Amino acid sequence: MLQLLALGAIGILVVRQLYTAVYNLYFHPLASFPGPKLWIAFPVLRYISQCRGIFDQQMVKYHERYGEVVRFDDVSLSFTTAQAWKDIYGYGHGQHQWPKPEFRPPGSTDHILFSNDANHARFRKGLSHAFSDQALRKQEHLIKDYVDMLVTALHGEAESGKQVDMTMWYNLTTFDIISDLAFGEPSNCLKNKEYGEFITRIFKFFPIVPFVALARFYPLVWRLISLFIGGRVAKARMDLFQMGHDAVTKRKNDTSKNGRGDFMESLLKYSDNKEKITDAELAGNAHILFLAGSETTATLLAGVTFWMLRTPGTMKKAVEEVRSAFDKEQEITFSSASTKLPYMLACLEEGLRMYPPVPTVLIRTTTEAATVSGYTVPKGTQLGVHQMSTYWSPANFHEADVFHPERWLPSAVDDADSPFYNDNRDARQPFSVGPRNCIGKNLAFSEMRQILARVLWNFDLEMVDKDLDWPNQKAYTVWQKGPLVCSIKLRKDLL
Numbered sequence: 396m397l398q399l400l401a402l403g404a405i406g407i408l409v410v411r412q413l414y415t416a417v418y419n420l421y422f423h424p425l426a427s428f429p430g431p432k433l434w435i436a437f438p439v440l441r442y443i444s445q446c447r448g449i450f451d452q453q454m455v456k457y458h459e460r461y462g463e464v465v466r467f468d469d470v471s472l473s474f475t476t477a478q479a480w481k482d483i484y485g486y487g488h489g490q491h492q493w494p495k496p497e498f499r500p501p502g503s504t505d506h507i508l509f510s511n512d513a514n515h516a517r518f519r520k521g522l523s524h525a526f527s528d529q530a531l532r533k534q535e536h537l538i539k540d541y542v543d544m545l546v547t548a549l550h551g552e553a554e555s556g557k558q559v560d561m562t563m564w565y566n567l568t569t570f571d572i573i574s575d576l577a578f579g580e581p582s583n584c585l586k587n588k589e590y591g592e593f594i595t596r597i598f599k600f601f602p603i604v605p606f607v608a609l610a611r612f613y614p615l616v617w618r619l620i621s622l623f624i625g626g627r628v629a630k631a632r633m634d635l636f637q638m639g640h641d642a643v644t645k646r647k648n649d650t651s652k653n654g655r656g657d658f659m660e661s662l663l664k665y666s667d668n669k670e671k672i673t674d675a676e677l678a679g680n681a682h683i684l685f686l687a688g689s690e691t692t693a694t695l696l697a698g699v700t701f702w703m704l705r706t707p708g709t710m711k712k713a714v715e716e717v718r719s720a721f722d723k724e725q726e727i728t729f730s731s732a733s734t735k736l737p738y739m740l741a742c743l744e745e746g747l748r749m750y751p752p753v754p755t756v757l758i759r760t761t762t763e764a765a766t767v768s769g770y771t772v773p774k775g776t777q778l779g780v781h782q783m784s785t786y787w788s789p790a791n792f793h794e795a796d797v798f799h800p801e802r803w804l805p806s807a808v809d810d811a812d813s814p815f816y817n818d819n820r821d822a823r824q825p826f827s828v829g830p831r832n833c834i835g836k837n838l839a840f841s842e843m844r845q846i847l848a849r850v851l852w853n854f855d856l857e858m859v860d861k862d863l864d865w866p867n868q869k870a871y872t873v874w875q876k877g878p879l880v881c882s883i884k885l886r887k888d889l890l
């Protein structure tokens with residue numbers, strides 16, 4: 396009898412799955428949009444692809460096959476056009492943004508990245524001081540101190556003839572900078588030449604993030620998986636949160652640190668005068684700022700260094716530019732690096748295209764029927780621009796698979812004879828657009844220019860593994876980037 400009941404239950408499940416698959420493929424309001432049939436019929440496969448870190452690479456292939464709009468599960472569409480940025484994320488005159496799905500793991504605190512629009516506005520206002528031009532000027536000396544430490548450490552490595560992993564060195568630097576701005580003290584990465592416990596936990600946490608999305612949409616599948624890893628996920632999250640919380644409490648109580656223009660000062664100032672930001676929200680925001688502001692910047696620096704080393708002509712040009720623009724290293728400041736180095740800046744722009752630090756699709760949901768990039772989209776559709784597919788598309792960029800910094804120089808933008816004249820530059824928005832775009836964009840550019848210029852000023856780098864397959868990496872919202880091992884020499888005329 397029990398066996399019969401079990402068989403009956405399994406039968407009902409199978410029939411239900413088949414019914415849903417047929418409905419998804421042929422009768423769903425999105426049925427006319429092209430996409431991978433298996434993912435549309437069985438959406439759990441898309442989440443599994445994310446858990447395996449291969450979702451973004453697969454999306455590039457699907458866009459190549461199906462074109463500028465791809466249906467990538469039952470309810471989701473991905474676009475690769477400039478117009479889609481405007482229509483989805485509310486960028487430009489008269490545009491409004493579609494809301495972010497409220498995506499917060501159970502038990503976690505609200506913060507700027509995953510909050511609803513009302514809380515988001517409160518947090519964004521609370522942080523606005525910390526990202527103003529005035530704050531950036533205050534932060535410059537703090538950031539410079541860490542770049543000095545990086546350069547000194549690399550001098551030591553160069554003198555001892557060691558090979559260096561530039562991915563690690565960039566990460567050590569940006570983790571220290573953002574830790575100081577978010578928590579009021581460095582994570583001592585550069586001092587100890589290692590990531591330390593907090594950051595090692597963060598690296599371990601990134602691959603777990605897609606499992607949290609899986610849990611949200613498939614509680615049953617999640618229950619099965621959590622038999623094996625559930626405890627580990629919960630513990631990783633709690634440990635990370637507790638460490639962040641302790642650091643924030645310490646910074647909050649240390650009033651001697653006020654006046655340095657850091658993130659906490661901005662939040663506390665706002666919190667005192669206006670709507671209260673609770674201690675848990677302070678910790679949640681500090682935590683997310685730390686994650687959002689460190690890994691992304693280091694990723695771009697590693698990516699651009701890889702591409703410049705892979706195309707030695709670009710590296711040579713950028714090095715010559717930096718070394719001829721300044722008489723002394725001390726002249727490299729936020730301001731001079733942003734005005735005197737057009738070619739190096741173009742390398743950073745092209746790095747953001749070839750290796751966007753957030754390569755994936757940032758999901759929004761339509762709350763009514765809408766026109767997106769010329770397509771009619773029903774209410775309740777989850778949609779976004781898939782960054783990697785957009786930036787690597789030959790429909791948007793001439794020789795899209797080649798690192799060409801020239802495409803960002805004024806000569807290419809203005810000269811109709813340039814092969815890059817018709818590049819669709821507005822399709823590339825690595826910091827996203829609209830009211831929920833990256834609040835740290837200016838800080839990120841200041842950091843990246845300063846760090847790259849100082850590295851190029853001082854050192855000659857050479858990639859050790861000439862065949863390194865850098866673009867073929869896994870990604871879990873951010874890249875799972877590997878080591879970038881280089882031989883490093885102090886430039887000859889400094890010896």
Ligand code: HEM
Pocket residue numbers: 507508519573683684685687688689691692695751752753757825826827830831832833834835836838839
């Ligand atoms: C190259 C470096 C960076 C890139 C490419 C980047 C990219 C992005 C993107 C694409 C978003 C939108 C996320 C979404 O819609 O879910 C975002 C949001 C955000 N970023 Fe960045 N980011 C970078 C550096 C930074 C830095 C240095 C900070 C400073 C701490 C920062 C803080 C944030 C915050 C707080 C948000 C949420 C903003 C909001 O929801 O209002 N980012 N970033």
